[in-house]
Amino acid sequence: MTSNVCARLTRGVLRVLASRNVTPVTRPLASCWIHLRCVQHTRVMRYERGVLRNFSSSSQPSTDVSYEQLKKLLVSRSVVVIDVREPWELREYGNIPGSINVPLAQVNGALQLSPEEFKEKYGGNMPLQSQSIVFSCLAGIRSKTALETAVSLGYTNVLNYPGGWKDWAEHEIIQTKE
Template sequence: MALRRCWRFSGLVPRLLWRSPIPPGSSIGGRSTSVPSFANTYRCYKSTGVRWFGSQLSHTDVSYEQLKQLLDGQKTVVIDVREPWELREYGFIPGSINVPLGHVITALQLDPDEFREKYDAELPQQTDNIVFICLAGVRSKTLSNKALNSKEFKQYK
């Protein structure tokens, strides 16, 4: 019974905070409140996808046209993180390297000869631009975020 009441209360608190009737800058009992700023942060996050208190994203989403320019101009390596059966079923970008998502961390730490033997391509250099791709963009974005925040990937930024 007590658990049911706590459960109801826990669902009520976020709704009260996000729909707070307290106007911004007001105070309760002589103390200022942070409830409106939290509510505004949540609304900003829902509309823009970026949290007010978060830092800017340091990775870049690449459009098709940008990818074509990158592949034509600079040294860019495209790593497809889909499973091999997905490549057979949905196709692939010519020149991309297929390294399934679960193998990327260990693959980028292999010796160049081992990488060439296993993936039939050259190991990306530290100066190369690396573009991760997948079918819907979820896995590649997850890997990009992990690459930018992980010690294993610092040399591949």
């Protein structure tokens, strides 16, 4: 592929990806590949000869927290747990003690409220942007989306409990039997 064709391809790819909230990290034209970082999903991708491939970067810290880690954070009172399930799910299945229920569809707006409005609407203290927040749901899918929303709003210390309520309940049942 000539350098001119490669340059046009690169510009076209960057234009399309820019419309999808993806920014370039590196883009050497001679080898015709581009490293990209998806800003919204903090995932690194490589575009090479017409194919976009995802690959993980070992330099990115994990945002997942285990049951044991979450338990320690709750005991130390150094974290705000936000459960992003619908209220009926909490009534039906239960919730992690001390968690605040903010349904996923409301996370973006909730994290932009004033602390007083947040407390009035959700019954808990609004987390600061630098405070540790753990998002939880039923099985870790919605909580990952909530984490991405919080990061896009400037929250810097956010974690995901991928096991969600299912994992929590399973561990709690095991502990009560022991």
